[in-house]
Amino acid sequence: MRRTILAATAASVLLASSAPAAAPQFDTPAKVAFLIDLSSGAVLYAKNADMRMPPASMAKMMTTDVAFELIDSGKLPLNKMCTVRPETWQKWHGPQAGSTMFLSANEQVSVENLLKGIVTLSGNDASVVLAECISGTEQAFTEQMNALAKKIGLTNSHFGTANGWPDNGVTYVSARDLATLARYEIENHYKLYKQFYSLPNFTWGKTLGSNADITQSNRNPILGVVPGADGLKTGHTDEAGYGFTGSAEQNGRRLIEVVAGLDSWNGRVTESKRLMEWGFGAWQAKPLFQKDAKVGSAKVQLGSQSEVSLVAPRNLAVTIPAGLVTGGQTTMKIRYDGPLVAPIAKGQQVAQLVITTGDTPPQVVPLVAGEDVGKAGFFGRIWLGFKQLFGMA
Numbered sequence: 001m002r003r004t005i006l007a008a009t010a011a012s013v014l015l016a017s018s019a020p021a022a023a024p025q026f027d028t029p030a031k032v033a034f035l036i037d038l039s040s041g042a043v044l045y046a047k048n049a050d051m052r053m054p055p056a057s058m059a060k061m062m063t064t065d066v067a068f069e070l071i072d073s074g075k076l077p078l079n080k081m082c083t084v085r086p087e088t089w090q091k092w093h094g095p096q097a098g099s100t101m102f103l104s105a106n107e108q109v110s111v112e113n114l115l116k117g118i119v120t121l122s123g124n125d126a127s128v129v130l131a132e133c134i135s136g137t138e139q140a141f142t143e144q145m146n147a148l149a150k151k152i153g154l155t156n157s158h159f160g161t162a163n164g165w166p167d168n169g170v171t172y173v174s175a176r177d178l179a180t181l182a183r184y185e186i187e188n189h190y191k192l193y194k195q196f197y198s199l200p201n202f203t204w205g206k207t208l209g210s211n212a213d214i215t216q217s218n219r220n221p222i223l224g225v226v227p228g229a230d231g232l233k234t235g236h237t238d239e240a241g242y243g244f245t246g247s248a249e250q251n252g253r254r255l256i257e258v259v260a261g262l263d264s265w266n267g268r269v270t271e272s273k274r275l276m277e278w279g280f281g282a283w284q285a286k287p288l289f290q291k292d293a294k295v296g297s298a299k300v301q302l303g304s305q306s307e308v309s310l311v312a313p314r315n316l317a318v319t320i321p322a323g324l325v326t327g328g329q330t331t332m333k334i335r336y337d338g339p340l341v342a343p344i345a346k347g348q349q350v351a352q353l354v355i356t357t358g359d360t361p362p363q364v365v366p367l368v369a370g371e372d373v374g375k376a377g378f379f380g381r382i383w384l385g386f387k388q389l390f391g392m393a
Contacts (some may be wrong), residue, residue, distance in 0.1 A: 023360045024282035024321050030271050031261025034175035038254040039285045042319035042363040055173040056235030057122045058245050059164030062145045068189040078112040082133030092125035101126040102205025102214050120202040120218045127163035138162050152184045166239050175258040178245045182232050182256045197231035221269040222246050226276050242268035255279045285317040296334045302376050303342030309370035310351050316365050318355045330357045344373040
């Protein structure tokens with residue numbers, strides 16, 4: 001019978017304080033807000049984080065990530081040329097079509113430039129052209145979007161369009177899911193993320209009459225404003241209001257924020273900046289374990305060895321209120337469903353480290369297997385059965 005096992009680690013962290021750590025306070029007029037520290041997995045702020053809402057153009061993060069998955073797997077070259085179907089151009093040009101890359105009918109555009117048009121310009125036309133180029137139809141592409149959402153672990157999201165255009169509630173997300181999507185994109189496609197999300201502007205299309213180049217600025221409200229800001233995506237419709245999913249990294253700490261349901265462009269700018277600056281200023285990260293350091297061990301069933309070491313997959317830290325330097329204690333426990341069943345691959349996530357400090361919410365970070373554990377052979381299984389029969393295991 002498998003059960004969740006909690007085991008105290010051999011390590012604890014003294015933080016020295018005359019009082020327990022209290023979570024810093026923050027408030028925002030945004031209807032929805034969420035902030036997570038990737039260095040520790042700590043949720044620093046959550047307001048209606050699991051409420052379903054229309055994503056508007058923040059849905060384009062999933063469109064981009066489907067492309068990134070294909071590019072990094074070698075299935076979609078950046079220089080692949082895509083044709084702008086006249087029907088697609090007809091639907092997605094002009095003031096009624098929202099944000100646009102200013103594509104032209106029958107134009108040939110590379111995947112690379114379409115991604116720039118999606119990320120930097122929020123082009124509704126570019127999103128649909130890329131979707132059709134990859135999957136044949138936008139509907140077929142949304143099936144890939146939803147399959148990837150399931151793989152990533154988005155539990156409160158569904159996609160019915162490639163660009164987030166209002167579709168009577170078929171497309172919806174939650175702030176927590178948007179942050180999970182952003183985290184996946186950053187951690188699994190970092191090179192492409194840095195290549196596309198930080199462009200300050202992009203030039204594409206020509207003006208009518210003068211035939212001048214059209215240059216549009218990146219709509220990211222914290223890019224060039226908050227130090228270390230490098231992504232991700234804004235969104236706006238009358239139904240959704242103004243929203244933003246953003247990320248910034250300072251001194252090895254990366255934060256991801258989501259704000260949504262704001263009633264103005266300026267409100268989005270202000271609240272995006274305030275929440276991110278509060279996350280960096282009101283909290284600090286304290287290192288716990290270096291990458292590959294052993295944190296503990298877990299029991300293994302029917303394996304070539306009875307235990308597997310649990311190690312840090314990356315540098316792990318705990319996020320605590322800023323200025324907490326002098327008494328309290330951070331406690332850590334290892335959590336896993338066990339005993340683990342062989343075979344186990346080195347680097348496979350098999351457990352979690354649960355970190356508790358004062359009255360702040362528990363912080364949960366992954367732990368991975370430190371070595372391969374194969375299945376026990378025939379005689380090994382007999383010996384294990386013998387030990388279990390006589391209470392030796």
